Amino acid sequence: DIQMTQFPSFVSASVGDRVTITCRASQTIEDWVAWFQQSPGKAPKTVMYRASTLENGVPVRFSGSGSGTEFTLTIDTLQPEDFATYYCQQYKSFPWTFGQGTRVDIK
Amino acid sequence: QPQLQASGPGLVKPSETLSLTCTVSGDSINNGNYYWGWIRQPPGKGLEWVGNIYSSGLTYYNPSLESRTSISVDTSKNQFFLRLKSVTAADTGVYFCARGNVWKSPWVWGQGTLAAVSS
Numbered sequence: 001d002i003q004m005t006q007f008p009s010f011v012s013a014s015v016g017d018r019v020t021i022t023c024r025a026s027q028t029i030e031d032w033v034a035w036f037q038q039s040p041g042k043a044p045k046t047v048m049y050r051a052s053t054l055e056n057g058v059p060v061r062f063s064g065s066g067s068g069t070e071f072t073l074t075i076d077t078l079q080p081e082d083f084a085t086y087y088c089q090q091y092k093s094f095p096w097t098f099g100q101g102t103r104v105d106i107k
Numbered sequence: 108q109p110q111l112q113a114s115g116p117g118l119v120k121p122s123e124t125l126s127l128t129c130t131v132s133g134d135s136i137n138n139g140n141y142y143w144g145w146i147r148q149p150p151g152k153g154l155e156w157v158g159n160i161y162s163s164g165l166t167y168y169n170p171s172l173e174s175r176t177s178i179s180v181d182t183s184k185n186q187f188f189l190r191l192k193s194v195t196a197a198d199t200g201v202y203f204c205a206r207g208n209v210w211k212s213p214w215v216w217g218q219g220t221l222a223a224v225s226s
Contacts, residue, residue: 001170034212034213034214036154036214036216043203043216043217043218043219044146044154044203044214044216045216046212046213046214046215046216049211049212049213055212087153087154089154089156089213091213094167095156095167095168095169095170095171096156096213097156098153098154098155098156099153100153101153101154
């Protein structure tokens with residue numbers, strides 16, 4: 001199985017800050033990575049796919065990068081609605097696997 | 108965007124079978140561009156992929172669950188299903204159904220349903 005190591009597990013930030021979350025794959029997965037945002041009690045929402053393609057309707061302050069084994073999700077100018085937990089997922093090969101999650105909290 | 112709604116019994120006894128339904132609206136489950144899947148989340152924990160079914164009928168399951176898992180489709184009702192046999196407390200969690208596109212977003216998420224395993 002491909003392991004997805006996500007860090008940090010917790011980020012404390014303020015509105016207007018820039019936040020970067022990283023996922024490292026245990027083997028190369030090209031750009032088959034997606035990022036999801038989950039607010040408490042809600043279903044996840046897709047933010048990014050194919051590492052750097054913004055899902056429809058997601059604000060452009062979200063950006064993704066990386067290929068191979070290292071990937072980042074960056075949120076520029078953090079907004080109140082961005083405080084949530086973020087997960088990466090590889091879908092290069094089965095079984096598809098998720099990172100452990102990064103909680104972005106208000107400082 | 109399609110709407111997906113997961114539903115199920117809510118409470119299942121240990122060793123019994125958990126049966127969940129995902130009802131799809133706004134899209135045909137027959138659409139060959141998509142696959143349909145289940146992802147689960149234990150209380151307070153992260154996401155775990157359970158399995159996918161493709162329009163060809165091909166299925167892929169998480170090896171950790173494969174011996175107990177079955178995903179199927181009823182095209183006449185535009186629904187797909189998850190059956191998980193011999194459940195234990197470790198199977199307790201919210202189960203999300205979702206639609207994926209091989210060349211675009213891997214998941215359009217539906218609303219989840221809570222499944223609790225308890226006697």
